[in-house]
Amino acid sequence: MSNLAGIDLGTTFSAVAVLNDIGKAEIVPNAEGERITPSAIYFDDADSSIIRVGIEAVNSRHLNPDRSVRWIKRHIGEPDYRVNIDGKEWTPRELSSLILKKLKQDAGIENGEITDVVISVPAHFDEARRKATMDAGSLAGLNVIGIVNEPVAAALYYATTHDVSGRVLVYDLGGGTFDVTLLDVKEKNIRIICSQGDHALGGIDFDKKILEMFEQAYRGNYDSELISCREEGAKYEDEAEDVKKTLSRRDTAKKMLYGQAGSMRFEISRQQFEQAVEPLITRTDMLVEVILEEAGCKASDVNKVILAGGSTRMPLVQKRLEQKFDFAPEIAVNVDECVALGAAIQAGLTKLNDEPDKVSAGISGGLKDIKLKDVCNHSYGTICAPKDSQTGQYVIENKIILPKNTPLPCEQSQRFYTMADGQTELEVTITQGEDTDPDYINKIATEVFELPADRPAGRPIKVTYSYDTNQRMHCRFEDEESGNKLEVDFCVGENDKLTRADVEGKAQELAGFKVE
Ligand code: AMP
Numbered sequence: 001m002s003n004l005a006g007i008d009l010g011t012t013f014s015a016v017a018v019l020n021d022i023g024k025a026e027i028v029p030n031a032e033g034e035r036i037t038p039s040a041i042y043f044d045d046a047d048s049s050i051i052r053v054g055i056e057a058v059n060s061r062h063l064n065p066d067r068s069v070r071w072i073k074r075h076i077g078e079p080d081y082r083v084n085i086d087g088k089e090w091t092p093r094e095l096s097s098l099i100l101k102k103l104k105q106d107a108g109i110e111n112g113e114i115t116d117v118v119i120s121v122p123a124h125f126d127e128a129r130r131k132a133t134m135d136a137g138s139l140a141g142l143n144v145i146g147i148v149n150e151p152v153a154a155a156l157y158y159a160t161t162h163d164v165s166g167r168v169l170v171y172d173l174g175g176g177t178f179d180v181t182l183l184d185v186k187e188k189n190i191r192i193i194c195s196q197g198d199h200a201l202g203g204i205d206f207d208k209k210i211l212e213m214f215e216q217a218y219r220g221n222y223d224s225e226l227i228s229c230r231e232e233g234a235k236y237e238d239e240a241e242d243v244k245k246t247l248s249r250r251d252t253a254k255k256m257l258y259g260q261a262g263s264m265r266f267e268i269s270r271q272q273f274e275q276a277v278e279p280l281i282t283r284t285d286m287l288v289e290v291i292l293e294e295a296g297c298k299a300s301d302v303n304k305v306i307l308a309g310g311s312t313r314m315p316l317v318q319k320r321l322e323q324k325f326d327f328a329p330e331i332a333v334n335v336d337e338c339v340a341l342g343a344a345i346q347a348g349l350t351k352l353n354d355e356p357d358k359v360s361a362g363i364s365g366g367l368k369d370i371k372l373k374d375v376c377n378h379s380y381g382t383i384c385a386p387k388d389s390q391t392g393q394y395v396i397e398n399k400i401i402l403p404k405n406t407p408l409p410c411e412q413s414q415r416f417y418t419m420a421d422g423q424t425e426l427e428v429t430i431t432q433g434e435d436t437d438p439d440y441i442n443k444i445a446t447e448v449f450e451l452p453a454d455r456p457a458g459r460p461i462k463v464t465y466s467y468d469t470n471q472r473m474h475c476r477f478e479d480e481e482s483g484n485k486l487e488v489d490f491c492v493g494e495n496d497k498l499t500r501a502d503v504e505g506k507a508q509e510l511a512g513f514k515v516e
Helices: 055-060 092-111 127-139 150-161 203-222 230-249 270-276 278-294 315-325 338-354 361-367 500-511
Strands: 004-009 013-019 025-027 041-043 050-053 083-085 088-090 116-121 143-149 165-173 178-186 189-198 252-259 262-269 304-308 371-373 380-384 397-402 410-417 425-432 442-450 460-467 473-479 485-490
Touching: 004 092, 004 127, 004 150, 004 338, 013 092, 013 338, 025 338, 041 055, 041 092, 050 055, 050 092, 088 092, 092 127, 092 500, 116 127, 116 150, 116 338, 127 143, 127 442, 127 500, 143 150, 143 338, 150 165, 150 178, 150 189, 150 304, 150 338, 165 278, 165 315, 178 278, 189 278, 203 230, 203 252, 203 262, 203 270, 203 278, 230 252, 230 270, 262 270, 270 278, 278 315, 304 315, 338 361, 380 460, 397 410, 397 460, 425 460, 425 473, 442 473, 442 485
Parallel strands: 004 116, 116 143, 165 304, 189 371
Antiparallel strands: 004 013, 013 025, 041 050, 083 088, 165 178, 178 189, 252 262, 380 397, 380 425, 410 460, 425 442, 460 473, 473 485
């Protein structure tokens, strides 16, 4: 086995795969012998420096939900989100790093240390979420050589292990996020066309619907609340997930509900469940429509639909896709594992591209025919103030420099002009989003660019954005007359307030916690 790994850092479950000596990806089981690890964290009651990650954390959370963290991926990249445990304010990236640390530790038991990793992220994750995920990897002591979009990883694994060609749609419904990606595959050549997604739609939203039905049924029977404390909430969240999974196999599911007013039997049919979750499935349908429209194609142009993510086991998902495409979707080998397996392949491809002499002959031979052409998933631009030709007024607007779905690697430039005589600085803002109105886009970085003094207005500033195949973005602002440059790099250690020194300092602080 090599030390090149792919990590699927999921909302509910995570998995690690490594490349073997001939470049094939294999899942590495955790210390408990399981192929996937719950992305759950529990801070030990007796000793808060001991942190349990995985199945033990899931089981312990019923005892004390206040010391438990789940679904942290929903919050990664949110600047103000904190979880307070024993007075320490944990950020989402620190919490995610605990999960990654457990995965790294466990993978090392049988495989030897994993060093260079690619971590997968939902295709629609914005730059702040991507950056925070990479930082989490660094805090866990991993060398994050790139990130890959989850549906791209699933497609990469599928296309390199199956005989597939034509236009393929990957429908990826996981624990907390949904992504849909359209791609062209010809043997092992994979060309991504476009992606759409929703980072607040996944299995936990389906569980919540059942939880609501538990409450409704109990209230109908006893006119009293079923869940009266967080411990019970945690218990019934798990019961709701269990009911959901049962309904993927059977027509009905039953549970006993034990509230303070008394106990009762709860029974639900698959049909009732499917009616309740209809609005959630419709949200996925709409995003499927959007990417078909974005790609300028019809459902009948799609040759294959591949399922990824545990929530695609719900029969309703499969039924709806079959109605839309007129053929049954295909399950991507193991829906829980295909993303990690594809991420490991991407780790190999990245290493081959960056440092080919450090890759063994066996691995480079195994990967040699695979070609992946990805696209950038968002539009990137800058805020500028062109003069309105009719009113003569300056209007603040977002100008796109790198449009969404541009094939990677890519580089594009535009020229802007200084507005005032004697202007000595320029506030540059890097944006993400499609709208021209700055209120409707994401401002991912703002920097001050120093300019030479004593010049008239109208000096040209060349703005160049590039995006590499590892989803790393680079922006350059260049004062063409003086040659002054400002470079902004969206990779680990730069921007977003966490410098390389910060990463090292934080990693040291976290080293004081024992992850089990
Ligand atoms: P993933 O993040 O891809 O591992 O997906 C995890 C999600 O899949 C969780 O919300 C699970 O509840 C859900 N899931 C797993 N198995 C099933 C099943 N048999 N039926 C419905 N949902 C499932």
